[in-house]
Amino acid sequence: MTKTTGSRAYIKTLENEGVTHIFGITGAALIPICDDLLDSKIRYVPGVHEQGSAHMADGYARVSGKPGVVQVTSGPGATNIVTGVATAQLDSSPLVAFTGQVSMNMVGTDAFQEVDIIGVTASITKWNYQVRDPAMIPWAVKAGMHISNTGRKGAVLIDLPKNVTQEEAEFDYDVKVELEGYRPVIQPDSKEIDIAVKMIVNAKRPVILAGGGVIASGAGKELTELAELLMAPTATSLMGKGAIASNHPLSLGICGMHGRHEANYMVPDADVLLVVGSRFSDRTTGSLAGFAPNAKVIHMDIDKSEIDKNVDAIIRVVGDAKHVLVALIKRIKAERLANPNGWHKHIEEFKQYCEPNEYGSGLNTPNVIRAIREALPSDAIVTTDVGQHQMFAALHYDVLEPGTFLTSGGLGTMGWGLPAAIGAKAAAPDRKVVAICGDGGFHMTENNLTVAVDEDFPITVVVLNNRLLGMVAQWQRLFMNGRLAAVDRNYTVNYTELSKTYGAHAVRPESMSEIKSELRRAVDADYSTVIEVLSDPNENVYPMIPPGMGLKDILTDD
Numbered sequence: 001m002t003k004t005t006g007s008r009a010y011i012k013t014l015e016n017e018g019v020t021h022i023f024g025i026t027g028a029a030l031i032p033i034c035d036d037l038l039d040s041k042i043r044y045v046p047g048v049h050e051q052g053s054a055h056m057a058d059g060y061a062r063v064s065g066k067p068g069v070v071q072v073t074s075g076p077g078a079t080n081i082v083t084g085v086a087t088a089q090l091d092s093s094p095l096v097a098f099t100g101q102v103s104m105n106m107v108g109t110d111a112f113q114e115v116d117i118i119g120v121t122a123s124i125t126k127w128n129y130q131v132r133d134p135a136m137i138p139w140a141v142k143a144g145m146h147i148s149n150t151g152r153k154g155a156v157l158i159d160l161p162k163n164v165t166q167e168e169a170e171f172d173y174d175v176k177v178e179l180e181g182y183r184p185v186i187q188p189d190s191k192e193i194d195i196a197v198k199m200i201v202n203a204k205r206p207v208i209l210a211g212g213g214v215i216a217s218g219a220g221k222e223l224t225e226l227a228e229l230l231m232a233p234t235a236t237s238l239m240g241k242g243a244i245a246s247n248h249p250l251s252l253g254i255c256g257m258h259g260r261h262e263a264n265y266m267v268p269d270a271d272v273l274l275v276v277g278s279r280f281s282d283r284t285t286g287s288l289a290g291f292a293p294n295a296k297v298i299h300m301d302i303d304k305s306e307i308d309k310n311v312d313a314i315i316r317v318v319g320d321a322k323h324v325l326v327a328l329i330k331r332i333k334a335e336r337l338a339n340p341n342g343w344h345k346h347i348e349e350f351k352q353y354c355e356p357n358e359y360g361s362g363l364n365t366p367n368v369i370r371a372i373r374e375a376l377p378s379d380a381i382v383t384t385d386v387g388q389h390q391m392f393a394a395l396h397y398d399v400l401e402p403g404t405f406l407t408s409g410g411l412g413t414m415g416w417g418l419p420a421a422i423g424a425k426a427a428a429p430d431r432k433v434v435a436i437c438g439d440g441g442f443h444m445t446e447n448n449l450t451v452a453v454d455e456d457f458p459i460t461v462v463v464l465n466n467r468l469l470g471m472v473a474q475w476q477r478l479f480m481n482g483r484l485a486a487v488d489r490n491y492t493v494n495y496t497e498l499s500k501t502y503g504a505h506a507v508r509p510e511s512m513s514e515i516k517s518e519l520r521r522a523v524d525a526d527y528s529t530v531i532e533v534l535s536d537p538n539e540n541v542y543p544m545i546p547p548g549m550g551l552k553d554i555l556t557d558d
């Protein structure tokens with residue numbers, strides 16, 4: 001074994017763990033690490049604000065399936081990633097954050113740029129840990145990478161006091177990572193599977209609800225196979241969008257507050273609801289009283305604590321979605337299925353809503369979203385920001401391959417879409433990446449465009465500029481007698497010109513045909529483009545379930 005500094009041990013361990021990119025911003029506590037990174041093959045991607053760097057690492061993680069790494073300095077660097085860490089944690093994305101810290105002899109003295117980031121992030125991380133001995137660095141880094149990307153994935157934060165990175169210790173990469181009490185259940189119990197199968201094969205009106213767990217475990221193919229085997233209409237949560245291709249005849253689309261009619265009418269009528277990798281967020285269920293009131297719920301999840309949390313299950317299966325689905329499919333194939341009497345055919349009754357003919361051919365957000373789909377190959381990655389445009393995308397963007405639609409579902413973080421797209425491009429340089437943003441969210445993190453340009457991650461950003469904080473304005477129009485408060489954003493800033501100053505190509509097309517041709521040019525280009533679309537400030541996203549109401553209490557614009 002050789003002696004080396006904590007800083008070098010940290011970098012060597014990251015290299016051995018297969019880390020390709022580190023996103024972040026430096027500072028006093030990170031000087032030794034950034035110096036050593038000059039000699040590493042890991043690509044360091046300098047950011048412009050730590051929140052953006054954290055979202056980049058999150059986007060990278062969601063696309064690569066590997067942990068995304070963000071590295072920031074102590075104090076304000078660390079507090080600036082809190083939103084990024086919480087966003088990743090709530091969406092079960094494997095983000096590993098490394099924070100610099102003041103030296104151990106200064107910890108607790110309110111030293112310059114000292115903050116107790118372990119305390120701050122305790123409730124928004126899967127695990128956090130302060131390394132106090134350089135010899136522990138390989139163990140801590142390996143443990144962090146492992147915890148973030150196993151079981152239910154999530155955010156990890158590791159705090160690195162400066163002296164720990166400067167001091168020397170024996171470097172032992174092969175140190176065993178034994179974590180007492182950490183035993184994620186991957187393989188489902190075969191008895192639980194047997195009980196579930198009995199219920200499933202006798203179902204008359206089976207419906208599947210797939211969540212982000214299906215995407216995270218790469219089980220889209222198995223989910224689709226199960227749906228076909230049962231001829232079961234299949235809805236998804238927002239995070240599960242794409243688990244089954246949007247254009248599959250059994251796809252109901254997303255369910256919930258801005259769910260499609262197919263999903264919101266058929267989920268409540270199920271007699272057996274098969275839920276895979278979904279946590280029953282309130283945005284997915286609406287009022288629990290109206291959510292599948294007659295269904296026997298079979299809840300399958302990798303995280304035992306999600307089962308019976310919001311919705312009582314009758315059968316509980318703990319395990320990784322892919323393993324659970326493989327086991328189910330194998331068992332169901334050996335059974336005789338009940339005749340569901342054409343139950344799935346009801347899907348057609350609801351499909352008329354949300355279809356293109358409803359929106360004509362003029363310039364409106366659903367048509368822009370559809371034009372984005374038409375301009376992209378099936379493996380292109382779309383990220384969204386948060387607001388009306390996000391829900392329009394959830395309703396109208398057809399996801400053809402699982403894992404190609406990325407969004408901040410749990411925390412609903414405005415400002416996520418653009419930096420996450422940069423991280424996605426870093427993970428998949430050969431694929432097209434488009435961020436769909438509102439003007440509000442774009443303005444929160446648009447400075448990251450400079451990273452896309454200067455670090456050569458060519459992406460396309462579509463800014464749907466309605467000059468309003470649109471989603472809030474929609475709630476005010478619908479539920480506050482139309483009194484608009486705190487939502488007006490008719491700023492003097494010109495996003496097209498602003499984007500040019502960051503070095504991006506930027507255009508403001510004015511008709512659908514111009515939008516379509518700009519989209520085609522942008523996605524084929526090897527540089528970043530911002531397409532600003534001046535959209536209608538009075539547009540509402542429909543369908544919508546008013547807050548607190550049930551899935552069938554659907555508001556439309558008729």
Ligand SMILES: Cc1ncc(C[n+]2csc(CCOP(=O)(O)OP(=O)(O)O)c2C)c(N)n1
Nearest residue numbers: 387388389412414438439440441469470471
């Ligand atoms: C960081 C953050 N701040 C505030 C909110 C609350 N919020 C949710 S949607 C929304 C409006 C978003 O406006 P915009 O980005 O312009 O998108 P639009 O709804 O107009 O499509 C706001 C303020 C949020 N989700 N995230």
